[in-house]
Amino acid sequence: MVEIHRYGHSLEDTVSELLRTYGRRALTCLFRAILQIVMAFAVNLPLFILAVLSVAFIPLGVGVVLTPVVFQAIRTVADQQRAWAAEWSAVTIPVPYRPEPAGAAGPLRRLGRLLADPASWRDLLWTILNVPVALVLGVLAGGLAVYGLEGVLLAPWLALISDYGWGPFWPVEDWGAAGIAGSVVLGAALVVVGGPVGPFFLKAHALFGQSLLAPTRAALAARVEQLAESRSETVDASAAELRRIERDLHDGAQARLVALSMNIGLAEEMMKHDPEMAAKLLAEARESSGTALTELRDLVRGIHPPVLAERGLDGAVRALALTLPLPVDMHIDLPGRPEAPVESAAYFAVAEMLANVVKHSGARRAWLQIEHSGGRLIMIIGDDGTGGADPAAGSGMRGIERRLAAFDGTMAVTSPPGGPTVVTMELPCALSSPRTSPSSGTA
Incomplete structure (x- = not known):
């Protein structure tokens, strides 16, 4: 009996933990879906309208200053969408914008760079298309579980005390035990389905963003070509650098070390017969060793200066x-x-x-x-x-x-x-x- 009690208690804890986990996931998905919808209508739609107006006002001069500000705001919102896609759905959306040169630039030059970047116009297209897409996918992501909970917890009891009916499936006049049971069963089914399906719709929204906010294939191909060219140039530069080091060693330090060895050998032979000549040869050897050491130090500094490391x-x-x-x-x-x-x-x-x-x-x-x-x-x-x-x-x-x-x-x-x-x-x-x-x- 004790073992059965323990097993039953463990099963109850397991079920309770599963329900809590499921509830947290459902609430998280609902919150994210609502956030996407609010962002689309409260931020994307006004920014799209402002962007269109600012571009239209460029001939009047106002748009020259206003357009870069609005498009930069759109980029900020797009960057937030990229962050959400990576965090919520593991969908990576690379940043496609062309790098801006350092230093101050005039308004006209800044506007020209911004409008010449294809990513700016893709951002603008995403800004308006995201409004209906975020609404539909957001409702599907968070609405199924909410509608199911309403059918399980709220609709049956309201039907007993009012004329409230739950959906088109059971009209009010037909409600009874069967209607309440049907409401609970169908609502529970929507809750069960809505929980796992919600992240799927969030990922679909992230993939939609990726289709417009990521670099195009042409841009990626150009990037690959640029990297291949820079790699080839780097290999050539590295080979030239190695040849320079070999030449400096061969013509500089190596030649001096060979001369140093020969002078020391001659000094050894002359030590018994002509000590003065041997002393001169040793002095030359000492001078050659100092010069070779200086050249080696200069060569090392040319490869990686010690002061840089320190x-x-x-x-x-x-x-x-x-x-x-x-x-x-x-x-x-x-x-x-x-x-x-x-x-x-x-x-x-x-x-x-x-x-x-x-x-x-x-x-x-x-x-x-x-x-x-x-x-x-x-x-x-x-x-x-x-x-x-x-x-x-x-x-x-x-x-x-x-x-x-x-x-x-x-x-x-x-x-x-x-x-x-x-x-x-x-x-x-x-x-x-x-x-x-x-x-x-x-x-």
């Missing part, structure tokens, strides 16, 4: 600026450190640009700004030189583009004749090891 991008760039023959105004605001490969790519890109300033610009002063914003490392290098820098004509800038492209980075050059030259480089990355205070100054 002090990060901030400290390494500052140490580099101190070696330049012209003053460099710097503002560096990095609340952490990028991953080592990204940090190395950023350092060498800055180093190459500063070397170009010294060699080719004729500048008397340069400035440098490095900051992290919106998940991107932004580096801006400028000088007051003669201008006329062309990435297509210089292998140095082309090499920087290849180095940045390997990390999905970009580079933009503004260099009119007469100057100034401003180079903006961006690298998508996350930072770690946060710190609190930005740094600035002049080197």
